[in-house]
Amino acid sequence: MEKYGGFLFAKLDRIGTKMEGPEYFLQQWDKQRKTTDTHIQKQVEAWKIDPRLHNCLARKVIISGTIKDKSIQYKEITLEKKKDVNQFEELPIAEAYRLIDFGVAEVHGGFVPKTYILVVSGTKPYINMEVTLKPLVYIRRPEYWGIQVVGSLHGIGILELDPYTASIPLGGIMGTKGIEVIGATHAEKKDVPPKRLA
Secondary structure (H helix, E strand, O other): OEEEEEEEEEEEEOOOOOOOEEEEEEEEEOOOOOEEEEEEOOOOOOOOOOHHHHOOOOOEEEEEEEEEOOEEEEEEEEEOOOHHHHHHHOOOOOOOEEEOOOOEEEEEEOOOOOOEEEEEEEEEEEOOOEEEEEEOOOOOOOOEEEEEEEEEOOOOOOEEEEEEEEEEEOOOOOOOOEEEEEOOOOEEEEEOOOOOOO
């Protein structure tokens, strides 16, 4: 099985017939920026939308499969990560930061209508630890946007249990259904807006 990278697009084919439907193509290019378009064989009837391909339209993708009769017979399709995302993921992890557990996570309405704030509380292991909420980075909007509960130390940690509360506005960091609060040992999904505020 080979891997083929490129830009996924579609054309409407068999227009005006009962078999009218989209056909999918992978645009590829060489070092001289000369492009070629390779047909991708759908895994549904000719007139139907292939959901796995359709969900990745107008994006750079990597397709795993084989070529038969000048068409790619695909097995898997994934979105190509941007170079800056790959470089970010390869950076060393900062040792002064750690995920910590939380006790309660609540979504409250903001001062402006249809805005929301996440408030998380719990107990931190160091009295001088700063607790912040850090949203994860995504290429594509997820159902539940992950938000990590992160503790950071500056200097020598003073070991003593101490309550904390941290908050973050949810503008621009909400999934299609809500958020997921991620602590050291457990995570909790929250619908946004909450049912009590909907």
